[in-house]
Amino acid sequence: MRLNTLDLVVFLGYMLGITLFGSSFYSKNKSSEAFTLGTNNFPTWVVGMSIFATFVSSISFIALPGNAFQSNWNAFVFSLSLPVASYIAVKFFVPLYRKVNSPSAYTFLEYRFGPWARIYVSACYLLTQVMRMGTILYLLALPVNSMFGWDIMTIICITGLLVMVYSLLGGIQGVIWTDAIQGIVLISGALFCLAYILVTIPGGPSAVFEIASQQDKFSLGSFSLHVSESTFWVVLIYGIFINLQNYGIDQNYVQRYMASRTEGEAKRSAFWGGLLYIPVSLLFFIIGTALYAYYTALPEQLPADLRNKAMSDRVFPYFIVHKLPAGFTGLLIASIFAAGMSTISTSINSSATVVLTDYYKRYKKSKVTDQQAIRVLYLTSVVVSLLGIVIGIALINVKSALDAWWKLASVFSGGMLGLFLLAAFVKQISQKGAIAGMVAGIVAILWLSLSPVIFTEEPLKQFASPFHGYLTIVLGTLIIFVVGFLASVLANKGKEKQVEV
Template sequence: MQLSIIDLVIFLGYMAGILLFGVSFYFKKDKSTDDYITGGRKLPSWAIGMSIFATFVSSISFLALPGNAYLSNWNSFVFSLSIPIAALIAVKFFIPLYREVNSDSAYYYLELRFGGWARTYASIFYLLTQLARMGSILYLLALPMNALLGWDIATIIIITGICVIIYASMGGIEAVIWTDAIQGVVLILGALTCLGIIMFSMPEGPGQVIEIGRENNKFSLGSLDFDLTRSTFWVILVYGLVINLQNFGVDQNYVQRYMSAKNEKEAIKSTWFGSLLYVPVSLLFFFIGTALFAYYQINAHLLPEELLVAEAADRIFPFFIVHGLPTGMTGLLIAAIFAAGMSTISTSLNSSATIILTDHYKKNIQKEVSSKVSFRVLMGSAIFMGILSIFVALAMMGVQSALEAWWALSSIFSGGILGLFLLGYFAKNVERVEAAIGVVLGVLVITWMSLSVFVFQEGIWVNPFHANLTIVFGTIVIFLTGFLLSLLKGKNKDHQVKEKA
């Protein structure tokens, strides 16, 4: 499958433009560690908000959400409905906390509460999560590019990875946030244009999409039954709430943006802007999926036979991009898909470099370092993490389902961090021993729920609950274990005091 010259020029021109724009921040006259990590704490709230939005969206969202809506309904949109609830908790509790602690690391607070082990544990597992995340996105981004352009998957992974490494490592957080802002705009405009073309391509006009969608129950948000084994409305809502609390509460990607704002008020404003923007944009993606379903109900003859099966749902949107859009728009949409993936990876590279410097290099190797040395460590760490993520992506080529592998790995790596943070913030009497026991039990539960189906295949030892509840149960186990142990410890102390009296 070959792109037209115009589409190829638009796509390659966009990639080159983003790369040069990101690298340009490296040549600023005054560079410091603070500039690299927080942009000098002077970035405008709207740009930070766009970056938060772009962090939410990845190339997976751009392709998987329309595919999901095409195949079934809008059940997964319930995840987006949980974001405003999580954002409200973030602006009320988390942002004031991090601004008060005033550390570049999201995990310094855990050290204050539970000691150095908690910070080391959280930061190491955060880095492992980011490697899995970046590797998965690089690989999943390469799949549609392989279908669209016919290029080798390994080649796409390496070239994309190198491009992001260059501007993310050289430009720091300013390059990440400003390129995120640009890529967020490209992504939204591309999706809006695509939806408009589909809607007005219907023989009876845009209303036909709504009519066909209603007839096929495409706008359903899922069953309202309290069934923990299926993807019901409530399961997705609770899962979304926990995942988004994790994003806002303990994800360095987000915490770093709180610290990049001029003050607490601006940080809150950017968080509301970025999180609330994602809700209608994700709705836009679901609407594209439903519109594609309606379009190909009318024009079924346009789909090749291999795309008529359910397993091919994620390939419908890329197929339409190539065959259903006018020349020029195809290049823009491919650029938008790359924009989504690149913005997520660049964010992870910058935050990972920050964690390596603050939580490991300064803590364990050299406490007092010059700005020049810090800058070198940050750049070197970003390059190192980027190269590792390319290898992870290449390894994903041998995995049957990269998306399932990412879900399992992210649950195990990141599931314990949120429970530990909530324990530290809301249960003030919990000390390090109770917290450590809670984390061990929680991670064991998460590991069992994630991997039991692969180990036992079937039987009573296989996790009976829906996969999305893994991180929910893990977080609850950590919190309740630490909280109850602290209560028992308190009662034992009171009992001992009474006996002595």
């Protein structure tokens, strides 16, 4: 541990400044509408940077370099799927939600299929956000633990509570503006780190390329068609589906579509905010590979316990703490910490919006006053924050936070996208057809998720899913869509025959 007074001053000063900035929007959050949608007066670049920052949270800053250090660039294929999702979002999703004009992404599903669809998908979304918050809280604790030696569990608890207060004070306006600023700071910090590694490694940049090439660290993964491994094709198809879900039915994104001034500005923000993630994620993978080359050339400078693959997420925080110049360490960790805080506050704000719009207002028989709505938003924010803290503590001993997050997201979100695609692209879909698709999809998702854990011994092992965990959302979505479509076609044919008789 290296505890430098200048780092501590920079860290605490930066954290105080960004917290005060986010909290300064408190005076503009006196109504539930202001808390969830703001004033619809955000500049295009701010909303775009906020969408980008939703991608590039501390999960990216810590887990992507850790993943590249541990293996190769296979996970970068996820980023290559973004142009497909971005184009579809601009073409179909943004106009759809601007037309529906609801603060919730799930109102549209009730229009198409009834209340059950809205409840199912919103519940899946809330579970996904809690898992996401827990992952980020854990990753935030790593550099702070390395820098100051504070207990990881304690850091997770304190951070979670601080973010809870911050999200209550800032509302969506504090979230979006802070996201934009942190996105810029994170990119700058990452560029500085990479430059510092390339300058200080023996042999310079050419040594990084030589060492990494020898170990095949630039590989995008196998191009085989094996569905049980994270091949290039498995990660690519996973990325397409998970990013379609992000743009199509993730409350974090839909709120930003609605917070934009016009539909045109919302489209531009969605498109460029997503595409910006590609070069930035590439930057993080280069950092991870450069770190591998750095500690291969200077193995004595990496502690033995961090050479274990299970500790790969901690290598970059260790480098930041022990190798960067004094002052820069505190600033970089503060930017990671604050970016994580803003990302978590996004999840808190959007989760509270979903609970208010899709549950409280939807099912309360009497008219909901704005004072009651504000209370629900605050109470939900507290509950969601506490659940995120619990998940963060549970993730302390995982091998790779990135893999854990991707698998959890794939499981909990597997049914959301399929139902949304049915609603958006199949005009003649019936409610019974949608229900049939959902039932088939849930059964498939349960088998894909649980069978590898349950059927571990022979002869039952043959009943375990042969598919990689990333494919859960892919297969679940396809089954829901195909079964729902065919069931609706059959139902419509049955009606036609009855009319003919």
